[in-house]
Amino acid sequence: MQQLPKRLLSIDVLRAITMLLMIFVNDASGVKNIPEWIDHAPGKADAMGFADTIFPAFLFIVGLSLPFAIKNRLNKGDSFISILIYILTRSAALIIMGFFHVNFESYSTAAILPKPLWGILITTGFFLIWLDYPETLGKAKKYTLMGLGIALLIAMAIIYKGGDDLDPRWMRPSWWGILGIIGWAYLVCAIVYLLAKGKLNVLIPVLIAFVAINIARHADLFHTRLFLIGDASSVSLTMGGIVISEVYAGLVALGKANRVWIVFGLTGILLIALGLLIRPYTDGISKIRSTPSWVFICSGITILVFELMIYLVDVKGKKNWFKIIWPAGTSTLTCYLLPYYQVSLLYLFHISYPSILNNGFIGLARSMATAFILIIIVGFMEKKRIRLKV
Secondary structure, three states, X not given: OOXXXXXXXXXXXXXXXXXXXXXXXXXXOOOEOOOOOOOOOOOOOOOOOXXXXXXXXXXXXXXXXXXXXXXXXXXXXXXXXXXXXXHHHHHHHHHHHHHHHHHHHOEOOOOOOXXXXXXXXXXXXXXXXXXOOOXXXXXXXXXXXXXXXXXXXXXXXXXXXXXXXXXXXXOXXXXXXXXXXXXXXXXXXXXXXXXXXXXXXHHHHHHHHHHHHHHHHHOOOOOOOEOOOEOOHHHHHHHHHHHHHHHHHHHHHOOOHHHHHHHHHHHHHHHHXXXXXXXXXXXXXXXXXXXXXXXXXXXXXXXXXXXXXXXXXXXXXXXXXXXXXXXXXXXXXXXXXXXXXXXXXXXXXXOOOOHHHHEHHHHHHHHHHHHHHHHHHHHHHHHOOOOEOO
């Protein structure tokens, strides 16, 4: 009987591509005179730009990789409680980082420290706390560095000032940020997966329930944001990835891996079609409003791209095609945080790109080059064991 490996290279490549594009679209958002379809669609628009497909793909990939992580721990003999603690601590790390990032957005110019310096210091705190410290490092040194990171975050929280002079405020979760949303979705879906023991006859009804909540809320059937899951868009995307991952594992275990092409192909196309079909009845297509059409369409696109990666990487062995961006798939959180240093340093030292490098096609090429350079730097850091482990 054929079995899946402990880690699918296709998921790593898909994650790397998504991280590359996330850095690119974030950087490109400041480039002038770019095609409208590349950027995020406005919040009130019934539309979706290329940039609006990146974050949902990341949530879906979290779901794709989640069963592998939990199964590996179960196979190592980890207890239910130890896995639950792992889920809780991992979620807490993402939620804490997301909370600081959200407040970074509304940091006041009247605060004690300049905004870019505050951003550099909180990012340094993240690295000190969640660095993948080598086992050869003494415990005393490790815990001293982690304690320094915790103290740094506490200090940055104490001196924080947000809002403006008329409405000054301290840190608060106006929203949870990208990392925070991932953290909450991971928390809910990982616990569901652990309790369900990976059984599709439990996971699929849960996915249907999440999707139904998202549809009902945007069809004006109710307006309450539910505890932990909000409008259920993020948990729908993550649980969708979990279900697809389990379907793939099931087909491989039954020796029917060849069926993945038709199953995934049809599923991806049907989800895109379904998203377009319900568009007029569920608040249109919008990432900002996290509508069901957006959830379905982005899920469908991600499944189709995942299918392509399975073919290229797992079947044809073309891993080396993606060698240059590989660190973005294995040190993803490090990749996500590095631009905070880059952007903060540019602002801190009042460095700006020449207008030619921040305009039109040349500006987009510069943004893509920036994404590649940051990933290459992360690759160098990875070799030196400087990477976050959450």
